[in-house]
Amino acid sequence: MGDRGRSRPRSFDGRRSSSPSRRPPRSASSLVTRSVRGTEAAGARLARTLVAGDCVCLIGPLGAGKTAFVRGALRALGVRRPAASPTFVLAREGSGRVPVAHLDFYRLRVRAEERGLLDYLDGRHVVFVEWADRDPSFWPGNAIVVVIEPVGPARRRLRIWS
Numbered sequence: 001m002g003d004r005g006r007s008r009p010r011s012f013d014g015r016r017s018s019s020p021s022r023r024p025p026r027s028a029s030s031l032v033t034r035s036v037r038g039t040e041a042a043g044a045r046l047a048r049t050l051v052a053g054d055c056v057c058l059i060g061p062l063g064a065g066k067t068a069f070v071r072g073a074l075r076a077l078g079v080r081r082p083a084a085s086p087t088f089v090l091a092r093e094g095s096g097r098v099p100v101a102h103l104d105f106y107r108l109r110v111r112a113e114e115r116g117l118l119d120y121l122d123g124r125h126v127v128f129v130e131w132a133d134r135d136p137s138f139w140p141g142n143a144i145v146v147v148i149e150p151v152g153p154a155r156r157r158l159r160i161w162s
Contacts, residue, residue: 033156039065039148040072042158046144047076052098053123055140057132060148065156066130069146070102073128085130090115101127105134112138 033039046056056073058066071083078096085104094100101120105112112118112135120127121140132139139145144162151157 028159028161030157030159032151033065033158035154036065036068039068039156039158040075043069043072043074044076046146046160047073047126050077050098050126052126053142054144055121055127055129055142056144056146057129057139058146058148059131059133061150064148064150066146066148069148069158070128070130074100074102077126091117091120099125101125103127103129105129105131105138108134111135 031042033042050056050073056070058069060066067083067085074081074083074094074096077098077100079094079100080096081092081094083102084092085106088107090103090105090108092102094102103112103117103120108115108131117138121138129138132143132145144160147159149157149159
């Protein structure tokens with residue numbers, strides 16, 4: 001996770017480049033957490049590297065810990081409202097050191113674009129997307145992908161690509 005935010009290529013006008021999502025990841029890391037608090041701490045570590053315009057796409061089965069990861073990230077970003085899965089509303093907004101959008105595609109039946117959710121990819125927000133694999137067309141080229149897999153009652157394997 002480390003210096004990911006500082007090494008991202010930028011275009012000549014200072015904005016992040018939006019290369020196609022087919023390109024190989026710039027970096028990858030893997031870790032195993034042993035508790036919900038450990039998963040939250042992993043989210044917080046990643047959040048310290050995030051800047052406006054970043055999009056974190058989370059993938060994992062029901063109960064894997066996606067919301068726990070986002071909860072830790074939101075706390076680290078200074079968002080005061082508690083993180084809850086936005087499953088029934090598709091999106092929740094918050095603000096801390098940057099505006100934040102927490103999206104959940106679990107119940108999404110049409111493309112995110114048709115729901116106006118692309119507006120969050122405006123470069124001003126840090127965006128977290130649970131169940132992001134339900135609409136890969138939403139993913140920007142600079143997406144950070146977090147795959148969470150249960151490997152025991154409380155243990156989770158997190159694989160992070162950026």
